[in-house]
Amino acid sequence: xxxxxxxxxxxTKQEKGKGDDMAYEKESxxxxxxxxxxxxxxxxxxxxCAGYAQANLVVLPKELAYxxxxxxxxNPKSCPVLEVSDAGSRYLKKIAPGADIATDIPKYxxxxxxxxxxxxxxxxxxxxEDLVSFCIGCSFSxxxxxxDAGIEIRHNTEHCNVPMYxxxxxxxxxxxxxxxxxxxxxxxxxxxIVKAVTVTDRMPRxxxxxxxxxxxxxxxxxxxxxxxxxxRVTIKDGEVPVFWxxxxxxxxxxxxxxxxxxxxxxxxxxxxTDVKNTDLK
Amino acid sequence: xxxxxxxxxxxTKQEKGKGDDMAYEKESxxxxxxxxxxxxxxxxxxxxCAGYAQANLVVLPKELAYxxxxxxxxNPKSCPVLEVSDAGSRYLKKIAPGADIATDIPKYxxxxxxxxxxxxxxxxxxxxEDLVSFCIGCSFSxxxxxxDAGIEIRHNTEHCNVPMYxxxxxxxxxxxxxxxxxxxxxxxxxxxIVKAVTVTDRMPRxxxxxxxxxxxxxxxxxxxxxxxxxxRVTIKDGEVPVFWxxxxxxxxxxxxxxxxxxxxxxxxxxxxTDVKNTDLK
Numbered sequence: 001x002x003x004x005x006x007x008x009x010x011x012t013k014q015e016k017g018k019g020d021d022m023a024y025e026k027e028s029x030x031x032x033x034x035x036x037x038x039x040x041x042x043x044x045x046x047x048x049c050a051g052y053a054q055a056n057l058v059v060l061p062k063e064l065a066y067x068x069x070x071x072x073x074x075n076p077k078s079c080p081v082l083e084v085s086d087a088g089s090r091y092l093k094k095i096a097p098g099a100d101i102a103t104d105i106p107k108y109x110x111x112x113x114x115x116x117x118x119x120x121x122x123x124x125x126x127x128x129e130d131l132v133s134f135c136i137g138c139s140f141s142x143x144x145x146x147x148d149a150g151i152e153i154r155h156n157t158e159h160c161n162v163p164m165y166x167x168x169x170x171x172x173x174x175x176x177x178x179x180x181x182x183x184x185x186x187x188x189x190x191x192x193i194v195k196a197v198t199v200t201d202r203m204p205r206x207x208x209x210x211x212x213x214x215x216x217x218x219x220x221x222x223x224x225x226x227x228x229x230x231x232r233v234t235i236k237d238g239e240v241p242v243f244w245x246x247x248x249x250x251x252x253x254x255x256x257x258x259x260x261x262x263x264x265x266x267x268x269x270x271x272x273t274d275v276k277n278t279d280l281k
Numbered sequence: 282x283x284x285x286x287x288x289x290x291x292x293t294k295q296e297k298g299k300g301d302d303m304a305y306e307k308e309s310x311x312x313x314x315x316x317x318x319x320x321x322x323x324x325x326x327x328x329x330c331a332g333y334a335q336a337n338l339v340v341l342p343k344e345l346a347y348x349x350x351x352x353x354x355x356n357p358k359s360c361p362v363l364e365v366s367d368a369g370s371r372y373l374k375k376i377a378p379g380a381d382i383a384t385d386i387p388k389y390x391x392x393x394x395x396x397x398x399x400x401x402x403x404x405x406x407x408x409x410e411d412l413v414s415f416c417i418g419c420s421f422s423x424x425x426x427x428x429d430a431g432i433e434i435r436h437n438t439e440h441c442n443v444p445m446y447x448x449x450x451x452x453x454x455x456x457x458x459x460x461x462x463x464x465x466x467x468x469x470x471x472x473x474i475v476k477a478v479t480v481t482d483r484m485p486r487x488x489x490x491x492x493x494x495x496x497x498x499x500x501x502x503x504x505x506x507x508x509x510x511x512x513r514v515t516i517k518d519g520e521v522p523v524f525w526x527x528x529x530x531x532x533x534x535x536x537x538x539x540x541x542x543x544x545x546x547x548x549x550x551x552x553x554t555d556v557k558n559t560d561l562k
Contacts, residue, residue: 066347073362084351
């Protein structure tokens with residue numbers, strides 16, 4: 001769901017349960033980004049600006065940008081790129097005109113040589129002329145389509161983060177980037193599986209159709225009750241675990257490579273774009 | 282259709298009318314590539330290996346590769362990338378394993394500073410360690426789907442090249458690359474227009490749905506009977522010109538930038554891949 005690559009218990013209980021998000025459900029993306037920029041919103045963005053796509057952020061030095069862009073091209077289901085900024089630019093022309101990449105996300109993380117060195121509500125003071133920003137589609141978008149299609153999203157019902165797993169599926173490597181695919185899991189009743197596939201297949205820019213349905217062991221998941229990231233959810237009788245490529249994959253891969261300097265959003269604290277989910281179909 | 286960015290009268294009458302292509306209609310891609318490698322096939326690939334996708338080729342020095350890859354990311358309808366090679370590698374892992382990029386296309390072109398300096402049946406002797414190969418989807422693939430859907434492809438019926446036009450639509454620039462979109466045109470009867478849209482919309486990796494239907498002037502085409510590339514085709518009463526993004530766009534843009542050294546395929550002489558058209562849906 002979001003771009004967590006840390007155990008989700010890093011998300012504090014207060015953040016997870018935060019109820020006043022709903023206040024921004026009907027606000028426009030530009031207004032909410034303005035509040036974020038002014039420091040009035042610093043929590044997770046889940047539920048804000050209903051209908052608008054939210055995006056994962058990976059900011060890398062230009063010298064790594066070609067290999068990373070090639071990695072996204074070779075792994076489009078895990079890394080559906082919505083927009084890449086010009087080098088040094090803090091602006092996005094297509095998905096969020098007027099947004100400032102360095103200030104309009106409620107919480108950022110900075111990693112140096114693969115180590116999380118800090119969380120910030122603005123990364124203005126860290127900005128460099130050689131930075132390139134990658135905005136990557138997020139499964140928030142297809143979840144709202146699944147709900148519209150009558151499919152329950154269990155981690156919503158159980159008020160927790162989506163369970164995510166590191167699989168045994170190797171991504172296509174590109175230059176210095178390589179690693180295993182991370183997937184998210186949603187339990188689906190047998191009679192809704194086909195619908196879950198067809199609904200998400202229509203949204204290739206936010207991970208598209210599932211990559212696996214059923215036995216977790218087939219893709220190297222040993223214990224479905226112990227996700228690598230996010231939270232365990234209930235799988236009821238008559239339900240099957242369905243797995244989708246996850247936006248955590250690119251960040252997880254970037255972290256493995258341990259570059260000198262990377263900025264990402266903080267898990268759950270996404271970039272709210274001006275693009276409607278329906279336009280990502 | 283193909284990656285011509287020269288007037289198609291450069292394709293000689295013999296090449297255009299060449300009938301013995303049909304001999305290879307039922308051959309496998311790997312067998313035909315072998316014959317091409319041995320110099321037994323040097324003509325256009327149209328009609329060969331029915332059902333398999335053919336690809337446009339653009340080979341650039343690594344220093345231009347990031348800007349070009351970003352250009353393709355920002356202009357996916359014009360530049361649907363099927364595969365990008367590793368720098369220096371002549372091999373493709375996904376779309377044509379076993380193919381040699383430098384020998385398995387019947388005819389190549391070399392451009393230096395935007396000037397065509399030669400045509401070759403192999404570019405082995407020009408190969409450099411810093412070259413990156415981009416294979417870009419070709420509308421051959423969606424034409425076979427249109428034919429299956431009962432839509433006549435006029436330039437096939439009239440045995441000529443598809444008409445292509447430079448529009449007034451600016452591509453999204455990326456780094457050094459910028460320029461106007463090139464489109465191909467196929468006349469479609471009123472009662473088949475919806476079908477032409479839905480059939481091609483299902484194939485985003487080979488240009489997808491049309492970008493314009495009807496009045497050519499709306500997209501800056503002054504005279505439909507004078508294409509910028511390819512040949513004029515008949516538009517009958519009750520037919521409407523339908524325009525699709527064209528694989529000539531990226532080559533045209535690359536030529537405008539006049540890089541020191543570029544290799545492309547020669548118009549009509551495509552890379553035959555091992556990927557079935559149906560798998561590009």
